[in-house]
Amino acid sequence: MPKSSPHVAVLTHEVLRLLSPNAGDSYLDVTAGYGGHAQAVLQSTKAPLKAVLIDRDRRAADYLKQKFAGSGAKVIKSDFLSASRQLARQGKTFNLILADLGVSSPHLDDARRGFSFEKPGPLDMRMDQNQVLTAAQIVNEWDGPELSAVIARYGEEPRAAHIAEAIIASRPVGDTRQLARIVAAVMPRRQKLHPATKTFQGLRIAVNAELVQLEESLPIWLGLLTPGGRMAVISFHSLEDRIVKHFFAQFGGNTYDAELTVLTPKPVTAKPDEIVHNPRARSAKLRACQRK
Ligand SMILES: C[S@@+](CC[C@H](N)C(=O)[O-])C[C@H]1O[C@@H](n2cnc3c(N)ncnc32)[C@H](O)[C@@H]1O
Known part of the structure; x- marks a missing residue:
């Protein structure tokens, strides 16, 4: 495995501030990619045995298995909707959940995956190569x-x-x-x-049925959170961000039956110095909530 990750995680500092991981916390990363966020969170939780890392891309899942080999962190190669349903059926719960949506840099950089209009490649665009x-x-x-x-x-x-x-x-x-x-x-x-x-x-x-995956997973993720548990979602286009915003508005608010507290009245975005080093961060919007 190369020393430097093929993908630079966005808004890591802000993710850590909002998730606010404590030692011993359990962690579910539903789009673990190349493990940048996971590594940062696990440095605080120091509880890899209580971490579950999901990615539907074979290359990412293989990378995660190597990166966290021997740590006890569980890597699941699956789309996050199926994997989250399975975790819910098993009665699992988590203190922290992170979703960093969309594609990774290797998806865009590897012309053979067909995601980029700037590179000649097949009309593929599948995140899951078996789809x-x-x-x-x-x-x-x-x-x-x-x-x-x-x-x-x-x-x-x-x-x-x-x-x-x-x-x-x-x-x-x-x-x-x-x-x-x-x-x-x-x-x-x-x-x-x-x-x-x-x-x-x-x-x-x-x-990749991206909007369906997100819409149907959000209520499952809320159900997977422990009381007081925190969830952060990073989206990269307005369609995704709208879904997250509406979900938080629907289940949050000041009513007696609200199930979550919104931690980000406005989405958190990247500062110019991060965008200079990582242009992918330009369109990132981070929203977070805490389960009541
Ligand atoms: C922006 S990258 C995440 C990078 C990661 N946070 C890191 O620090 O390396 C998004 C990842 O989510 C995966 N992904 C996107 N949608 C998914 C879904 N519905 N189910 C599972 N994985 C998904 C992609 O394959 C990609 O590797």
Whole structure:
């Protein structure tokens, strides 16, 4: 295993401040990735035997197994919704839960994973390499209204219908570069973002069922927290952040039956010096709560 991690964890200082780990705390990391946050939290809890680290990506799960080998921390290679349901069925509870959503740097850096429109690669975009659905299937097989809905809903792309039409006219679309070119051709010039940014985001969210995973997991995570336990969620786009914000508003507040206290009235974001060193931190939004 390389000495330096292939992924730099974002907002680590703020995560530690909000989770406020104590020695002996149990810890559930549902997107453990390359273990940056987990390592920082475990330095405070000093209780790896009470830590469960989940990731659906094979490379990340293998890395975690090596990184925490012999510590007693349990690594589960699974999507977090299935793994969280299983932990709930087993009656497990945790003092601390962290979700650092989305993709890792290796997903974007490795052209073969097909996440990046800047690198030539297959239309894949699966976080879990064993999953059946790929971006290629959506791009080349789904009908116009379905394809357009994915790009509109998950990419928040106003020109989704035009893009879907152009994709269908160019089928079969072979790789990420070709897809990026097709999208760019129907987009107005001189935009701030690369013209394919939103389309790629929409496809990625659909391939990995990212919003469903988050929406259905949040209530399970709340149920997995011990009374007084804390949960932090880092999201990287507004669709995810909205889900977390609404969930916290629904179960928090000042009413007698509120199940959680919101610890972040506004989302915590990265300071400029962190963004300089780690551009991924630019869009990170951290929200945290404490179970009553
Ligand atoms: C931003 S990275 C997390 C990095 C990690 N906090 C660290 O310090 O290295 C997100 C990770 O979550 C994983 N992931 C995303 N959605 C997931 C899901 N629904 N279930 C399980 N893992 C997921 C990805 O494979 C990726 O490795």
